Amino acid sequence: MADDGMVMNFELGGGPLKPQVKFTGGSWRDRKRAQKSAKLGSRPTVEGAGQDEDQRSAKRQRVDGHGPGRHAEGDSERGADFARKKTAEHGHAKKGPGSGSRQVVSRLFSFNPEQKTTFEDETEWKEPEPTNAPLLTVANFGSLTISSRLVDALAKMNLERPTAIQQKVIPHMLSSSSDAFVQAETGSGKTFAYLLPVLHRVLQLSGSGDRRIHRDSGIFAIIVAPTRELAKQTHTVLEQLIRPFPWLVSTAITGGESKKAEKARLRKGVNFLVATPGRLADHIDNTKALNLGTVRWLILDEGDRLMDLGFEEDLKKAINALKQVQLSKSLSSGVSLDPLPDRRVTVLCSATMKMNVQKLGEMSLADATFLAAEKGDETAAEKKDEQAVHKAPAQLHQSHIIVPAKLRLVTLIAYLKSVFSRRGHTMKAIIFMSCADTVDFHYELLKIPDSGDVPPPASKDAENTSKTVAKAAYITSLASPEVVLHRMHGSLSQPVRTATLRSFSACKSPSLLITTDVSSRGLDIPSVDLVIEYDPAFSFADHIHRIGRTARAGRSGDAVIFLLPGTEEGYIELLKASGTPSPLSYESVLQKGLMSKLEFPVETTAKPEDGQNYHQKAETLQLHLEQRLLIDSKRLEMARNGFKSHIRAYATHTREERVHFDITQLHLGHVAKAYGLRDPPGGIGAGIDRKAQKGSKDSGKRAAKGAKTAKKDDDDSEDSDRQEPTKPARAMLMRKSRMLMSGASEFNIG
């Protein structure tokens, strides 16, 4: 991720980042030394203590490839020598148990900040009744009075009974012409909830099979989705539903394809249009064949995301264009459009209820009916009570794990190793990370080197996935099938993203997707068993969407979030709004994950030995990872980029949640360890300081602008904390914010 000079609105003060940690473990002498070095602003890690900056930067230079230590990838012999030298410099020599030989260790268990919260021992979790499942109390979809032809089409898709939100929305949209705000949990079937009544009413136009309407009868519904993936997914569902009615046509216009081809399709005629907002606005301006006179429904799916991504202007354009067009009452063929609503209906869907969704509602809805799965949620939505409507499906089992920064990487590996060995064949998991560089680093580290090309070579996806799908090292247990790794983020090209998702979705082996928030919304991969938030989401609403990729449509699922000891522990209180998470101890995770045989894909001097306890195994694993990076300049660079991008992304947590994710509390040296680095890469603190200073200058200017601007800031949505008060500046910041998290192309503005 490029450092694009984004202006971040956070205050760090003038000074450098200081470790605000209490040191525990080790001898009092070690602790004293660590406190002292912390005071002086140097790293308090064992291996760093006592080194002056010159020595360290000299080493850094060698590793950078400018000095005698330069090694190309694959130059393993020279590399191994170099690693041995480096570890002798950095590591701590002691006698390894059971070996008698002198062994180097990377200290992980001392100088860690203390966990502040104590939790009761985990009691056995009993899965409650699912809240987003099809209702057993309703006989079938037919009892909602939708067309038997549609009921048959649903049966072919193995869908028999409606979910609670479908039971609410379908009758409303069948009988009423009023706008609606649909709010329901993730995975509760909102897509069918709006598609089925629309199709039912359109099918009424064509009579009982006499096909009086066809593809050039006009567009009846426009469905707007925030990302290309979501638009394509919705289009796929729609295609399946209309397959028995070949005279109806749907298309997706999502960008990433030539506009000419899209125009040609629009000219040929479509009845249902699924679009991303940017592309829709573009065609409204430039495509004469796009006739809006017959459009009776505008569906805004994933409302909060549409706003988060800055599509307000594009949406306004579409809404206004629809308002200005006179509604046709009949087709040129004389067919009356009476079975359709007598006005244009807008339906806004969201699983979460943020301020910006309310703003979108004000822009697009008139006298809307709130429709939520449960009465209590409807009341909360009407009262605009954000917490009450940020619920996760009840059957989703949530856990949190408080891990000191130094131990994050080895704990992640141990956790993955133990869950994949436990659940073997069926396991599908997603890990969310803060930004694209972090995803890339972890993917490269966790894959078996040169193991791309996992799908069958004949598949047309093989080429597109050769750099995003690979066999996993470290986390595959000998007794279980090989885990297949996937990576996905917005900096990848669209064909690569599509092929990678398809591969993850279809993968019959245990599989893991490492991704950013680009995969957090709306994506429907029904068989995901586990979601890991290795980096917590930037807002609570994002957290709800991320964990909602599992436990869909009544299925069970697990979600675990990694938090740092200290201020991040306070986030657990907030998490309770979506269901109480159970505590998981990192010690037990390490024990479970590391006590089975550890295999390293690349040889280094650090090797697990029989008789080591799990602390020693964790330190051996860490040392191995550090050594690996020292002999592999490509991955070392990726680690540094990942670290820097992660620190910058950390500063973009929403203003309300920054009390838990306080960048001044981060111990950069410890965070570096989680990237297999022995030193935090230079320049990060200075970069942040510069930006922070600019941020505070700007906030000073803002204050001087007076009460009006201040009021605007107060009124703004939670996204405003990454924005400047003026409109162009806000747009610029939004753009930069997207770029910051590799989101410029992350969301492929259509």
Ligand SMILES: Nc1ncnc2c1ncn2[C@@H]1O[C@H](COP(=O)(O)OP(=O)(O)OP(=O)(O)O)[C@@H](O)[C@H]1O
């Ligand atoms: N009545 C039903 N019975 C069984 N499965 C269903 C039913 N309705 C929807 N599903 C399935 O549930 C899954 C989730 O549906 P959908 O993607 O529409 O959820 P959503 O509410 O939009 O979720 P999100 O808010 O995460 O986007 C899909 O795989 C869909 O096929």
